[in-house]
Amino acid sequence: MRRGDVSVRTAVPRPCTTATGAIPGRGAVAVGGVRQTRGVRKIHVIGIGAGDPEQLTLQAVRALRSTDVFFVLDKGEVKSDLTQLRRDLLDAHIPEESYRLVEARDPERDRGAGGSAYSPAVGDWRSARADIYERLITEELGEEESGAFLVWGDPALYDSTLGILEEILERGSVSFEYDVVPGISSVSALVARHRTGLNRVARPVQITTGRRLAEGFPEGVDDVVVMLDAHQAFRAYTDQDIDIYWGAYIGTPDEILASGPIAEAAPRIERLRAEARERKGWIMDTYLLRRRPKQR
Secondary structure, X not given: OEEOOEEEEEOOOOOOOOOOOOOOXXXXXXXXXXXXXXXXXXXXXXXXXXXXXXXXXXHHHHHHXXXXXXXXXXXXXXXHHHHHHHHHHHHHHOOOOOOEEEEXXXXXXXXXXXXXXXXXXXXXXXXXXXXXXXXXXXXXXXXXXXXXXXXXXXXXXXXXXXXXXXXXXXXXXXXXXXXXXXXXXXXXXXXXXXXXXXXXXXXXXXXXXXXXXXXXXXXXXXXXXXXXXXXXXHHHHOOOOEEEEEEEOOOOOOOEEEEEEHXXXXXXXXXXXXXXHHHHOOOOEEEEEEEOOOOO
16 A cells, blocks of 8 residues: 555554563563553664574564564665565564555665765755654554664664654654664674674774775774775775775675785775676675784
């Protein structure tokens, strides 16, 4: 069923339950540390990992099974497989399909904005998302129902969902309680697939973005994880004594891995990345840059 730009898929109805198995309205229960009371909408922000349904935590599975309505933002036909991955995940862990899936179109972001215009552009996009989330929660979630947003990786790492929910609460037009279920991030999945650690003994590790890496290699850090790099900023460091551990579509059937000295691996990664983007129309990749210790 479609209402405007919102698509609703309804499965077999069931009583609304909490992650502990209790039926709402019979006292208050705690789910993920949040005390839930009668007559208040509940939201689960569930980290679903990098793409492998088997990487969901037991806590995440319990939260999935306690949810009545799942909210999903549709990023268009090019990225339709991201929506399908979420559906596959639900089908894998909620065999009875006793839930509703509500989809809405994700607002476009000004990706051409750079420099001083970058932060305002991201702020505008987040506020546009907040408008959509607010409408979904108000119109599609009953006062004693539980809704959920399924977040790639971990909700605490380079994701806007928590900030958007806080913005909605600050507006004061709809009230709800929410909890956060951590997930396996693409960073953790990346180093696991490459069978290496994230940091080295007595040394810090920094997580940053491609945009920041393009401004310079972080000072005082030899291990740098880079996310959200649309322009392959690692190419600026091919003349340095650095190893790269790269992965795309981590945890999905389309996973691609490459590693080695950056001077040797960079051309291969560029080729793999270009081929994958041409084939799928989009790419999600993450990498670790590891500076080799200087010889004494």
